[in-house]
Structures are given as C-alpha cells and as structure tokens.
Amino acid sequence: MSTDTKKLDEGLKEYQRQQQLINLKYRLLSAVGIIVFLLMWQMVVKLGIVNEARLPAPTAILNTIMFKIHNTPPDGNVLWVNILSSLQVALSGFFIAIIIGIPLGLFMGWWEYADRFLRPIFELMRPIPPIAWIPIVVVWMGIGLKAKGLIIFFTAFVPCVINSYTGIKLTNKTLINVSKTFGASNLEIFYKVGIPSALPMTFAGIRIALGNSWSTLVAAEMLASSAGLGYMIQIGRQVARPDIVIVGMIVIGAIGAILSGLLSFIEHRFLKWKVEH
C-alpha cells in the first residue's frame, strides 16, 4: 500500500518535472524569437540593406529613448511630459464615458421606455467612426484638453453602452422570476440581480473602450495638438527623425499594454465571485 503511494508520488513528481522542462523550453523559444528578431533588425540596418536614415537600428532607438528622458528637442517636451499629457486626455475621456455610458446602457437595457427613447439617438451616432468626429469637435472647441477629451469620450462611450445594455438584457429570466416571487421590487432586482449579472459583459466593454481611447488619442493628437505622444510622432515625421517616430510608437504600445494589464487586474478583483462559483 505504502509502496504504491510512493510510486504514485514519484510518478507525479516525474510528470511535474517534465512539464516544467517543457515550459522552460517554450519560454526559451520565446526569448530566442525576440532576440533573433532584434538581431536581424540590427544587422539589416548595420549591413546597409536598409538605409539607416529610414530605419534606425534598435541600439539607436535605445539611445533616443535615453535622450528623450532629459531633453526636449525636436518636439519641445521631455518624454514624461508627453506621456502625462496623453494619459490625461485619454483617461479623462475614458472615465467620463464609463460614468455616463455604463449607467445609460444598464438603464436602457432594464426599462423598456428608456430603451425606446434613447436607442434611436444612440443608433444614429454609433456608426460614425470617432476619427470622423475630430474635425467637427475641433471646429467647435479648438484643440484643447476638452476637445480631445470629447473625441475620446465618443470612442469609449459606444462600447460601454452596447456591452452593459447587452449584459443586462441577457440576465437569466429565472433569477428575475425568483426575485419577484420573493417580493423584490423592480428597482431592487435591477441592482441586486441585473447589475451583477451584467458585470462580465460590461468589463469586456470597458476593455474595448480602453483600447479605443488609447488608439483614438493618437489620431486626435496627430491631427491637432501641441503636446503628447501622438504629437511627438507627428513632429518626428515632419523633421524626418524616424527614431523619434519609432520611440513614440514603442512608448504608446508599452503604455497601452500596461493599461490593459491594470484593467485585467481590476477585473479579476471585481469578478472573483464568478470564479468561485
């Protein structure tokens, strides 16, 4: 009996060791993939296959990042100022969209009359891509924080409304009927059953909204701005500095990835009850 357990134990350990080895192998492969990619990039530039004035080598880009941390040329701001300016615009539009969009979507999904009244307005605005709003908003409000925030708002608002609307519409009818049987009022069912069951969908909407905000921000800043990462890229293009452009792209990508990671963390916290079931 005890030898059997021992054998089982050993077998399990052996299996786990094998799995760890396999995982290690794939992790190494990922690292190799990235290193080979960077090395090839460096070689292509250094061997002169691609002109360095068009595509700077990875080492040159690293140098530019170091340079931009403390120096303002060519766009007139150090890197941090640009990052903060972009974050301020993107997040202000994003949060306002969440604060207005999610309650609106929930409200529309729960009360039929609200749906009938608000839905046509929403459906008229929805197919307009946020980028197309830029000229109209700029003519109305200039190129300040408010104008760009409004453009971001439009892009983040739509997924917030759609997802919270769909989420609460998909609430299990059985749950609603059980609550009715136990004498809950409509309002009570709304916030004790409807909202929690709409949360996963709503979070998916927030994720889309965040991605939209960040990418529309770049467009807004490229078309009309005086600071920010999109502005930095645009200036980099005008003065023919591809290293500045690529640094801008990398920083935009990195911050986008960080924001989405943060959101996953918050989502995990909020939706813990779902996993526990």
Add this chain to the structure above:
Amino acid sequence: MHSNTKNIVHSILYWSLPVLAVSLIIIIWIVFSSNHPELMPGPFSVWERLIKTFTIPIGGASLLGHVWSSLQRVLAALLISWTFGISFGILIGWNRAASAIFGSIFEIIRPIPPIAWIPIIIMWFGIGEFPKILLVFIGTFVPLVINTRAGIEMVDKIYINVGKVFGGSNAQILKEIVIPTALPSIFAGIRTSVSSGWTTVLAAEMLAARQGLGSLVTKGWQGSDMALVLVAVITIAITGSVLSFAIMKLEKAVCPWNN
C-alpha cells in the same frame, strides 16, 4: 377595462418614443444650426451640399467615386489580411513552438494602434496607394490573429482526443475538427477587422490622400466647408453600416450554426 387602457397607453408610448427622439434630434439640429451657422450647417444646407458633390466633383471624383476609392482600399487590404491573418492565427494557435517564437514578436507589435503606424509608413513609402493598403492591413491583421488564435486554443481537448483515438492525423484533426470549431471565433475576428479597417482607412486618408471619404473630411475642414464635412461623415456612417450588415449576412451563410 382598466388593463385595456393600460395597453393602449403602453402601445402609444412604445411607438411614439422613438419618433419623439428622432424628431428631437432634428429640431435641436435645426435650432442650433440657425443660431450658429458657422459651427454647424443646417439639414438643408447639408442636403444642398450633397447634391453639389454630384454636379461639381471634388478632387476629380463625385461622392460615389470617393466612396469607391475608400472601399477599394479597405477591400484589397481585407482580402490580404484575411488570408495571412487567419493562417498566422491558426499557425500560432495550433503549434506551440511557432506560438513561442512568433507569438512573442506578435505580442510586442500588437499593442501599437494602427494609427500610430501612419507617420512611419508615410516616411517609408510616401503617400501612394500601397502605404494606405499596408496601413489597413496592419489595422485588420491584429484582431484577426487574436481571434483566430483564441478560437483554435479554446477548442475542447476532448474533441481533439476523440480525433486521435479514431486515428486522425494532425492535419486531419486540424482541418476536420479544430478549424470548424473555431469558425465562430474567426468570424468575430473578421467582423472586428471590417470595422477597424474602415476606421483605419479614414485616418490614413485624412492625413494624406487625394481621393476617398477621409480626404473629403479634411478638404471640408481645411476649406471651412462644414457642410462638406457633414456630408462626408454621414456617408462614412452609412457605408460603415452597410459593410457590417454585409458581413453579418456572410457570416449567416458561412456558419449558420453560430448563434
């Protein structure tokens, strides 16, 4: 009797509320535009401007010509990215080694928004037709790969094992079991790629183009012709809706078991 009046009130509200909402928007539009004509042209001047786009061409094309040049770019890029994006997604979703090597590079490039590629692509390739199609390709490639990969990876292991038990080869299992199971997810990628492609082509055209709906927006904006901007924006919205409707129909035809 009481419930009957209730029903009547309900159906009156039910049908009048949407009408009320739309008329409210039109009234606000008319009132606002008559007070601030320089900020917002009224419905009638937009209509007049729309008629004028057919009689006086802008940039050598009528409104329909601009729609067509935008559509051409999107469709060309979509065909390329459907081919490559779906194959690449299947490759890194199915083969773990490929996923480790190429997936990691893809993960680095993925978070860069397609619009952020515009300046570097203009620097490399100028402002012709190829750079625009390349941009739309980048913008549509990413959602396709993400969705295809997720669809392939989420296929239930038990189906794959059944395939193995019945002696299916790797290629057979992929073709007969995995890809059909992942099809709804792949179609979600296709749907996203269409809307993201439509947005990207506008951005590309707004920054640099002679023809296309995006360039119409910029022309109206720079020439302080707000009516033209609105004509372009409304056309963009309508074309976008038609595109996503067409994709929905296509999805119903290709995988009717979905939904």
